[in-house]
Amino acid sequence: MASMIFTDCSSSTMSRLIHLDRRNGAFLPHPCVGQLSLRTTASGRGCTLSIRSSSSPSAIVINGKAEAKKIRDDIKIEVSRMKESIGVVPGLAVILVGKNEESATYVRNKKKACESVGIKSFEVGLAEDSSEEEVLKYVSGFNDDPSVHGILVQLPLPSHMDEQKILSAVSIEKDVDGFHPLNIGRLAMRGREPLFVPCTPKGCIELLHRYNIEIKGKKAVVIGRSNIVGMPAALLLQREDATVSIIHSRTKNPEEITRQADILISAVGKPNMVRGSWIKPGAVIIDVGIKRVEGRFVGDICYAEACKVASAITPVPGGVGPMTIAMLLVNTLTSAKRIHYFQSSSDLKG
Amino acid sequence: MASMIFTDCSSSTMSRLIHLDRRNGAFLPHPCVGQLSLRTTASGRGCTLSIRSSSSPSAIVINGKAEAKKIRDDIKIEVSRMKESIGVVPGLAVILVGKNEESATYVRNKKKACESVGIKSFEVGLAEDSSEEEVLKYVSGFNDDPSVHGILVQLPLPSHMDEQKILSAVSIEKDVDGFHPLNIGRLAMRGREPLFVPCTPKGCIELLHRYNIEIKGKKAVVIGRSNIVGMPAALLLQREDATVSIIHSRTKNPEEITRQADILISAVGKPNMVRGSWIKPGAVIIDVGIKRVEGRFVGDICYAEACKVASAITPVPGGVGPMTIAMLLVNTLTSAKRIHYFQSSSDLKG
Incomplete structure (x- = not known):
C-alpha cells in the first residue's frame, strides 16, 4: 500500500491546482476546499484550536500552503543572517538516478525552493544504468564537501541498487x-535525539x-x-505523548480503530479510502496520501464527508505537500547551523 | 513508570520461587500458578493454540521456564557442534559498574547461564566512581577481542556516565x-534487519x-x-503484522484500549495494575513486569483475575524472565556464528 504515497507533491503543482473546481466523482475530493481562504484565517501561531468533542458541520482547513510559505519566509531571513554573520551559505545536494518523471519534478521543485530562500543547491543526475559505486562515489564526495550541509538521494533508486x-x-x-x-x-528511543526527522512526518507534526x-x-491513529511517513509519524506522535495505534494492510476492520482517533494521520495513497463514518466527531485529520486521479490530486480521506465530521483537516493538495519541502529546507538550514555552530534565532528552530 | 521493570529476573531465583504457595494478598499473584505443570503440557512447538474468542475459565499458563530450558539445551548442543567443527567457543563479555545488588545478581546469573551452555564469559567489575573513559576503554578492548562475540554493559550505569x-x-x-x-x-524500518533484537521483547515474541x-x-497492545522492552516489543509485533497500540503513563483510560487487545504485553512494573476487567476474553497475556512485594515477585497483571478471562498467560516469575537470559545466549551464539561464517542448524535460528 505504502508504495502509492507521494510525499513529495510539488508546491508549484499545488498552487496551480488549489484553485481548480473539484466537484463530485467517486474518486474526487469535494467542495469543502472552496472554503480554504475563508476558514484558514484562524490558522497560524497566534490562534488556539482545541480538538472539539462534538461533531462539526464544517472543519477548519489546515492550510499547509500558507504555513509552508511562512516557514520559507523565515528561512530566507535566517539564511541571509547566516551569510552576513559568518559568510556561510547552506547547501543541499540532490542525487537523482534515472529518468523517473515524478522524481525529476520533485528534484526540480526542491531546487526551486532552495533558490527561493537562498540555499545553494547541488544537483547530480545519473543515468538509470549507473553503477551503485558511482552513486556511492557522489555520496562520499558530498559527505566530504564543506559547502554541502544536506544530502538527499532521490527515491526510488533503480532496482539494481541497494x-x-x-x-x-x-x-x-x-x-x-x-x-x-x-x-x-x-x-x-526515549532520551535520544535524532539529528534529523524525516520531512513529511515532521511537516505533519509542525502543522498540528x-x-x-x-x-x-x-489518541492518535496512523x-x-x-x-x-507512517512509521516515523507514529514515533513522533509518541514522542509527544499521544497514545498511538498503527493501522496497515493486515489490519482487520480499520474503521473501528480510526473511529477512536482524536488525531488521524493517513499515509497510504488510496484515494478517498477513509470515509466520514471512519472518523470520530471533532477529530483532526492530516491527509498525507496524494494520488493523481483523472488529472487531479486526491487524498486518502474522503474530503467532503470528513469536513462534516472532523474539527480540522488538511486539504489535498495544499496541506501536507508544501510542508514536506519546507521541512527539507528547515533541515538543511539546521544542518548548516549545527556544522558551523551558528545559533538559531528564537523564531526558527529545526 | 518504566524504571520499575526488572527485565532481568534471574532464572535461579525463579526456580526457587515457582513452587512457593502464593495465595491472596492485594499485591500477590493467585493460585492459577498451581496449575503450571498440568496446564503446560499443551506447550512446545508441536501444539497448536489459537486465540480463543470466548471467555475462558482458566488460562493456559505459558511456561517460560520450560521453554527457556529447551532453548538452553539446544544452544548447548550448537555451541558444542561449533567448537568441534571450527574450534571456536562463543564468548560474552559483561561490564558491570558499581555495586548495585540487583545488577550484580543479574550478572552472576548471566555468567552461570553462559557456563551451563558452554559459552565463555568475560566479566569486568568497575568501581562506582570509575570514569566514563575507563568503561569506554573496556568496551573498545572487547570490540577488538576476537574471542568476544557479545558485549553487554549492565544497566543502569552510574549517573555521572553518558x-x-x-x-x-x-x-x-x-x-x-x-x-x-x-x-x-x-x-x-521495513525491509531492514537488525543484527540483534533486545532480549526481553525477543523472549516475549519467542513465547508467542x-x-x-x-x-x-x-490487535496487540503494549x-x-x-x-x-515496550518500544522494541511494539516494533516486533508490528513486524509480524499485528495492529499495535502503545499505552503509557499519559494514556487516558488505558483499560478501554487493553480491552480490545488479542495480545497484551505489559512492561511497566506496577504490581497487579492490569485487572481482569481490562482484559478481552480469550486474550493472550505476556507479563514482563516483575516487582518484589513483601519478599515475593509480582507482575503487572492481576494474575488470579486474568486467568479467568485470558486464554493464555505468562506467570510471574517463570514466564518472560527466564526467556530474557535464554535470548541473550541465543544472540551471543548467533553473533559468533555470523562472525565465523558458521551455519545455523535448522533447529536454532537467532
Whole structure:
C-alpha cells in the first residue's frame, strides 16, 4: 500500500491546482476546499484550536500552503543572517538516478525552493544504468564537501541498487531526509535525539503545532507504516505523548480503530479510502496520501464527508505537500547551523 | 513508570520461587500458578493454540521456564557442534559498574547461564566512581577481542556516565543487547534487519511463537514504552503484522484500549495494575513486569483475575524472565556464528 504515497507533491503543482473546481466523482475530493481562504484565517501561531468533542458541520482547513510559505519566509531571513554573520551559505545536494518523471519534478521543485530562500543547491543526475559505486562515489564526495550541509538521494533508486547501502552511506550529519537507520533509531528511543526527522512526518507534526492542536494524551491513529511517513509519524506522535495505534494492510476492520482517533494521520495513497463514518466527531485529520486521479490530486480521506465530521483537516493538495519541502529546507538550514555552530534565532528552530 | 521493570529476573531465583504457595494478598499473584505443570503440557512447538474468542475459565499458563530450558539445551548442543567443527567457543563479555545488588545478581546469573551452555564469559567489575573513559576503554578492548562475540554493559550505569555514549560505543556486530540505536533503527524500518533484537521483547515474541499464537492481523497492545522492552516489543509485533497500540503513563483510560487487545504485553512494573476487567476474553497475556512485594515477585497483571478471562498467560516469575537470559545466549551464539561464517542448524535460528 505504502508504495502509492507521494510525499513529495510539488508546491508549484499545488498552487496551480488549489484553485481548480473539484466537484463530485467517486474518486474526487469535494467542495469543502472552496472554503480554504475563508476558514484558514484562524490558522497560524497566534490562534488556539482545541480538538472539539462534538461533531462539526464544517472543519477548519489546515492550510499547509500558507504555513509552508511562512516557514520559507523565515528561512530566507535566517539564511541571509547566516551569510552576513559568518559568510556561510547552506547547501543541499540532490542525487537523482534515472529518468523517473515524478522524481525529476520533485528534484526540480526542491531546487526551486532552495533558490527561493537562498540555499545553494547541488544537483547530480545519473543515468538509470549507473553503477551503485558511482552513486556511492557522489555520496562520499558530498559527505566530504564543506559547502554541502544536506544530502538527499532521490527515491526510488533503480532496482539494481541497494537502497539501504546507499542511504546508510550518507553522513548522519548531512542526512536531511532523516532516513539513516541511526536517525530512525534515535527517533524511536526515549532520551535520544535524532539529528534529523524525516520531512513529511515532521511537516505533519509542525502543522498540528502551528494550529495549536494538543497532542499529549490524545489518541492518535496512523494509517500506513512506511519508512518515510507512517512509521516515523507514529514515533513522533509518541514522542509527544499521544497514545498511538498503527493501522496497515493486515489490519482487520480499520474503521473501528480510526473511529477512536482524536488525531488521524493517513499515509497510504488510496484515494478517498477513509470515509466520514471512519472518523470520530471533532477529530483532526492530516491527509498525507496524494494520488493523481483523472488529472487531479486526491487524498486518502474522503474530503467532503470528513469536513462534516472532523474539527480540522488538511486539504489535498495544499496541506501536507508544501510542508514536506519546507521541512527539507528547515533541515538543511539546521544542518548548516549545527556544522558551523551558528545559533538559531528564537523564531526558527529545526 | 518504566524504571520499575526488572527485565532481568534471574532464572535461579525463579526456580526457587515457582513452587512457593502464593495465595491472596492485594499485591500477590493467585493460585492459577498451581496449575503450571498440568496446564503446560499443551506447550512446545508441536501444539497448536489459537486465540480463543470466548471467555475462558482458566488460562493456559505459558511456561517460560520450560521453554527457556529447551532453548538452553539446544544452544548447548550448537555451541558444542561449533567448537568441534571450527574450534571456536562463543564468548560474552559483561561490564558491570558499581555495586548495585540487583545488577550484580543479574550478572552472576548471566555468567552461570553462559557456563551451563558452554559459552565463555568475560566479566569486568568497575568501581562506582570509575570514569566514563575507563568503561569506554573496556568496551573498545572487547570490540577488538576476537574471542568476544557479545558485549553487554549492565544497566543502569552510574549517573555521572553518558549511557548513550557508552552503549553507542559497543560494536554493532557485538551488540547482543540490541540497544544500539542502529539496531533499533533497523528494527523500526521495513525491509531492514537488525543484527540483534533486545532480549526481553525477543523472549516475549519467542513465547508467542512457541505456543503457536497467531500474531498477524491481531490487535496487540503494549503497556509501557521503555527503550528496553515496550518500544522494541511494539516494533516486533508490528513486524509480524499485528495492529499495535502503545499505552503509557499519559494514556487516558488505558483499560478501554487493553480491552480490545488479542495480545497484551505489559512492561511497566506496577504490581497487579492490569485487572481482569481490562482484559478481552480469550486474550493472550505476556507479563514482563516483575516487582518484589513483601519478599515475593509480582507482575503487572492481576494474575488470579486474568486467568479467568485470558486464554493464555505468562506467570510471574517463570514466564518472560527466564526467556530474557535464554535470548541473550541465543544472540551471543548467533553473533559468533555470523562472525565465523558458521551455519545455523535448522533447529536454532537467532
